[in-house]
Amino acid sequence: MSRTVVGIDIGAGSIRAAEVRKPGTKHAMVMRAGEVELSPGAVRAGDILEPNSVADALRRLWTTAGFKSKDVVIGVGNHKVISRELALPAMPLKRIRETLAFQVQDMLPVAVDQALLDFYPIRQKEGEGEEGDIVQGLLIAALKEPVEAKVDAVRLAGLNPVGVDLTPFALSRVLVHGRVAVGTTAIIDVGESTTIIVIARDAVPQFVRIVPSGGDDVTRAIVERLGVEASTAEELKRSVGLVAAPHAPEHITTHQYEIVLEIVFSVMSEMLSGLRNTLKYYSSNAGRDVDRVVLTGGVGSVEGFADALSELAQIPVTAGDPLGGFEQAPDSRHTADIDWKDLTVAVGLASGAVQR
Ligand SMILES: Nc1ncnc2c1ncn2[C@@H]1O[C@H](COP(=O)(O)OP(=O)(O)OP(=O)(O)O)[C@@H](O)[C@H]1O
Ligand SMILES: [Mg+2]
Numbered sequence: 001m002s003r004t005v006v007g008i009d010i011g012a013g014s015i016r017a018a019e020v021r022k023p024g025t026k027h028a029m030v031m032r033a034g035e036v037e038l039s040p041g042a043v044r045a046g047d048i049l050e051p052n053s054v055a056d057a058l059r060r061l062w063t064t065a066g067f068k069s070k071d072v073v074i075g076v077g078n079h080k081v082i083s084r085e086l087a088l089p090a091m092p093l094k095r096i097r098e099t100l101a102f103q104v105q106d107m108l109p110v111a112v113d114q115a116l117l118d119f120y121p122i123r124q125k126e127g128e129g130e131e132g133d134i135v136q137g138l139l140i141a142a143l144k145e146p147v148e149a150k151v152d153a154v155r156l157a158g159l160n161p162v163g164v165d166l167t168p169f170a171l172s173r174v175l176v177h178g179r180v181a182v183g184t185t186a187i188i189d190v191g192e193s194t195t196i197i198v199i200a201r202d203a204v205p206q207f208v209r210i211v212p213s214g215g216d217d218v219t220r221a222i223v224e225r226l227g228v229e230a231s232t233a234e235e236l237k238r239s240v241g242l243v244a245a246p247h248a249p250e251h252i253t254t255h256q257y258e259i260v261l262e263i264v265f266s267v268m269s270e271m272l273s274g275l276r277n278t279l280k281y282y283s284s285n286a287g288r289d290v291d292r293v294v295l296t297g298g299v300g301s302v303e304g305f306a307d308a309l310s311e312l313a314q315i316p317v318t319a320g321d322p323l324g325g326f327e328q329a330p331d332s333r334h335t336a337d338i339d340w341k342d343l344t345v346a347v348g349l350a351s352g353a354v355q356r
Pocket of ligand 2: 011012191192297345
């Protein structure tokens with residue numbers, strides 16, 4: 001593996017990538033970053049629908065962002081990823097991973113040979129199992145096919161995948177640091193068609209939930225009700241606002257405004273109460289409160305969202321620090337108009353790469 005690795009976050013609307021030097025070490029540093037638009041329909045809810053157009057976008061991104069490395073880590077994180085708590089007899093992690101398929105075949109809705117499996121230990125409990133210690137952890141299962149489709153699209157662009165990592169872990173690697181690394185922190189990423197909730201206790205992820213909802217739910221409902229193009233619906237949505245004091249912009253009719261407002265209200269209420277319920281579910285299962293929420297993603301960053309969630313869930317909510325504890329090289333390069341908050345996942349993916 002070369003000294004730098006690029007993390008690739010293939011979102012619904014664009015691909016974001018970040019090149020990190022010395023990943024996996026204390027000296028990890030962000031060197032270059034970039035974003036490129038995807039044509040509508042190329043990717044939906046994390047699934048690659050048009051590999052050629054994704055590969056084209058990646059080639060463009062490598063040129064515009066000037067990435068030096070072709071070694072990439074790909075993120076996986078849509079609602080088809082299953083995460084469950086699992087207790088297993090304590091044994092070395094390597095052995096757990098080797099035998100996982102046998103241990104979990106009855107727990108999965110798909111055949112084990114169609115899934116990629118992994119296990120992330122949370123804590124060891126001494127003498128609680130029938131035959132000694134047990135280890136409590138997170139079982140993660142992802143369908144193989146969509147992951148392979150991502151790997152293929154990346155190879156089509158002439159890149160070399162050196163790892164596949166979970167988007168929720170990439171998020172927590174970047175956003176759980178400093179003050180936030182102590183106690184129980186919920187990270188919530190609300191994007192276009194995916195919402196990720198990952199809860200870490202003392203910086204170790206304990207709980208992951210991924211749901212297929214996001215800002216696109218609002219846009220699609222506007223398209224259906226008003227019969228307008230998706231781009232118009234997106235404009236209407238943004239001009240009315242999602243949570244903070246919506247107002248009627250001059251260029252839309254009262255009729256349109258009322259309908260958009262009604263859609264925004266019902267979708268956002270459902271989204272916010274879904275988030276509150278997930279936080280409550282975790283708290284009552286784990287027997288401890290969530291101390292704080294850190295928000296990210298296009299919708300999560302919209303003005304008013306943090307306050308609305310905080311009020312509903314009665315938990316302090318703050319915006320994620322996009323590069324977390326990672327330093328940016330003084331001469332770092334990036335594509336024009338980059339918004340660093342959109343790069344969090346890409347940085348997290350790259351920085352978790354293991355140097356061999
Ligand atoms: N100012 C705004 N007002 C309303 N919605 C916004 C605003 N800015 C961004 N959004 C919404 O945020 C969403 C995009 O978020 P984000 O960029 O995090 O998604 P993504 O990473 O591309 O997709 P995903 O993670 O779902 O695959 C879109 O639905 C967009 O309409
Ligand atoms: Mg995203």
